[in-house]
Amino acid sequence: MNEQDMREVVIRALTEIAPDIDPAAIDADRDLAEQLDIDSMDFLNIVVLIHERTGIEIPERDYPKLSTLSDAVAYLAAAQEQGASA
Amino acid sequence: MSDFLMPSLGADMEAGTLLEWYVKPGDAVKRGDIVALVDTSKAEIDVEIFEDGVIDELLVGEGARVPVGTALATVRPVGVDAKPAVATAGQAQAEPVPVPEPVGAPAAMPPPTPTPVRAPVSRGAPPPPPHPTNGDHRRRVSPLARRTAEQLGVDLSQVPGSGPNGAITRADVERVATVAAPLVTPPSPPAAALASTDRQAAMRQAIGALMTRSKREIPHYYLQLEIDMSRALAWLREANLARPVNDRLLPSVLLLSATARAVIEMPEMNGFWIDEAFQPGAGIHLGVAISLRGGGLIAPALHDADRKGLDEIMAGVRDLVQRARAGRLRSSEMSDPTITVTNLGERGVDLVHGVIYPPQVALVGFGAVRERPWAVAGMLGVRPIVIATLAADHRASDGHVGSRFLTLIDRKLQKPEEL
Numbered sequence: 350m351n352e353q354d355m356r357e358v359v360i361r362a363l364t365e366i367a368p369d370i371d372p373a374a375i376d377a378d379r380d381l382a383e384q385l386d387i388d389s390m391d392f393l394n395i396v397v398l399i400h401e402r403t404g405i406e407i408p409e410r411d412y413p414k415l416s417t418l419s420d421a422v423a424y425l426a427a428a429q430e431q432g433a434s435a
Numbered sequence: 436m437s438d439f440l441m442p443s444l445g446a447d448m449e450a451g452t453l454l455e456w457y458v459k460p461g462d463a464v465k466r467g468d469i470v471a472l473v474d475t476s477k478a479e480i481d482v483e484i485f486e487d488g489v490i491d492e493l494l495v496g497e498g499a500r501v502p503v504g505t506a507l508a509t510v511r512p513v514g515v516d517a518k519p520a521v522a523t524a525g526q527a528q529a530e531p532v533p534v535p536e537p538v539g540a541p542a543a544m545p546p547p548t549p550t551p552v553r554a555p556v557s558r559g560a561p562p563p564p565p566h567p568t569n570g571d572h573r574r575r576v577s578p579l580a581r582r583t584a585e586q587l588g589v590d591l592s593q594v595p596g597s598g599p600n601g602a603i604t605r606a607d608v609e610r611v612a613t614v615a616a617p618l619v620t621p622p623s624p625p626a627a628a629l630a631s632t633d634r635q636a637a638m639r640q641a642i643g644a645l646m647t648r649s650k651r652e653i654p655h656y657y658l659q660l661e662i663d664m665s666r667a668l669a670w671l672r673e674a675n676l677a678r679p680v681n682d683r684l685l686p687s688v689l690l691l692s693a694t695a696r697a698v699i700e701m702p703e704m705n706g707f708w709i710d711e712a713f714q715p716g717a718g719i720h721l722g723v724a725i726s727l728r729g730g731g732l733i734a735p736a737l738h739d740a741d742r743k744g745l746d747e748i749m750a751g752v753r754d755l756v757q758r759a760r761a762g763r764l765r766s767s768e769m770s771d772p773t774i775t776v777t778n779l780g781e782r783g784v785d786l787v788h789g790v791i792y793p794p795q796v797a798l799v800g801f802g803a804v805r806e807r808p809w810a811v812a813g814m815l816g817v818r819p820i821v822i823a824t825l826a827a828d829h830r831a832s833d834g835h836v837g838s839r840f841l842t843l844i845d846r847k848l849q850k851p852e853e854l
Contacts, residue, residue, distance in 0.1 A: 389686070390687075393685060394753070397680050
């Protein structure tokens with residue numbers, strides 16, 4: 350999965366949990382929870398969806414590293430890389 | 436023979452629109468079966484039936500808006516012939532006439548008990564055939580998609596769904612609308628159906644009416660208590676470490692569990708104020724305040740929360756949030772809450788002074804968990820703190836009782852392993 354794929358995975362998870370959001374309107378560098386009115390239950394469900402589709406384990410302490418779209422994509426790409434080289 | 440009535444799905448509901456029948460005459464039903472989809476002004480609700488029997492006749496057609504208490508269908512007890520005329524006099528006498536249970540009004544539900552009224556609307560006219568069961572007779576449509584479809588005049592049966600399990604999303608509707616644009620007829624929703632463009636306004640109106648009633652009738656008193664969440668959160672972190680992502684718990688689950696367990700010892704907080712008297716709730720059903728995307732608020736019941744473990748509470752809340760957003764709540768969830776909990780701190784505020792949902796008598800609010808300076812045994816430290824608040828009905832309890840209740844919640848949160 351390249352970065353573009355990762356971005357797709359995150360955006361798809363976001364739109365499934367919050368179907369009313371417009372993916373094109375997401376500001377990649379703004380806090381997702383605040384920008385999209387996502388609460389902790391929504392966020393956890395998004396993490397679950399991402400995990401199911403990428404197999405990447407996201408420990409709870411890393412949640413803050415997924416707070417913006419750019420950060421999330423970077424985190425997932427790095428995590429995948431580590432997984433592949435391990 | 437008894438009537439299945441338009442239930443009261445919350446104190447703020449006066450009428451409902453029957454959107455869809457899931458049963459047809461001749462279908463056997465059991466207590467708790469979902470038989471119809473009803474649109475209150477706030478949400479679409481799956482309505483359960485409260486007796487066993489066989490659907491005899493559908494009295495109200497899809498799309499009709501009728502007052503609470505209107506007979507929607509007739510139900511005959513199992514084993515009773517469809518046509519009473521065929522029964523001989525002897526049989527008829529031998530057959531004990533079942534005392535009709537107040538259909539749609541579960542025991543736990545407070546009055547107003549709807550008086551059966553027959554809807555003249557579609558009496559005689561054959562009810563529309565139930566939707567074709569093409570293996571997917573409950574097509575999932577997000578409320579937003581439904582609204583968009585009405586606005587754009589799109590026929591939902593013509594829309595392929597791309598969401599989970601073929602759910603129709605707004606994007607799907609818009610795609611079809613764009614394709615069909617030249618052919619789109621001006622939207623002409625059935626007169627009876629609530630025009631969904633007005634849903635937002637209707638929801639505001641419903642919330643407004645209920646909250647006005649609350650503030651007018653209920654002498655609220657308010658208490659607040661700062662609670663140290665160190666132990667609870669440390670325990671939760673530890674527990675979540677060992678859990679796969681699907682099984683992780685949220686802090687709000689601990690708050691709900693602690694509240695439910697405190698309610699066991701403070702039954703004065705759990706129930707309804709009706710006819711100048713307190714009626715204890717049958718069971719502890721926490722109304723969980725859920726904000727709807729696009730505005731509005733709904734507080735369906737997490738049934739028997741005091742008897743659920745943390746995992747069950749987590750699963751229950753997840754399920755409620757999902758179905759509240761998708762518009763798939765059940766009627767019992769709308770009518771059963773015995774005390775409400777709001778976790779508005781999720782959105783960042785420090786504390787919430789709640790407005791009680793009549794006829795309930797208490798509402799517990801939790802603010803955001805924040806690190807704050809905290810003095811213990813003469814030492815100053817930094818701890819995660821949440822401010823718990825209680826809004827309670829002074830007719831049903833006094834501040835003394837309310838104070839014990841909040842303190843109890845605190846004590847429960849200090850022993851997370853027992854939650």
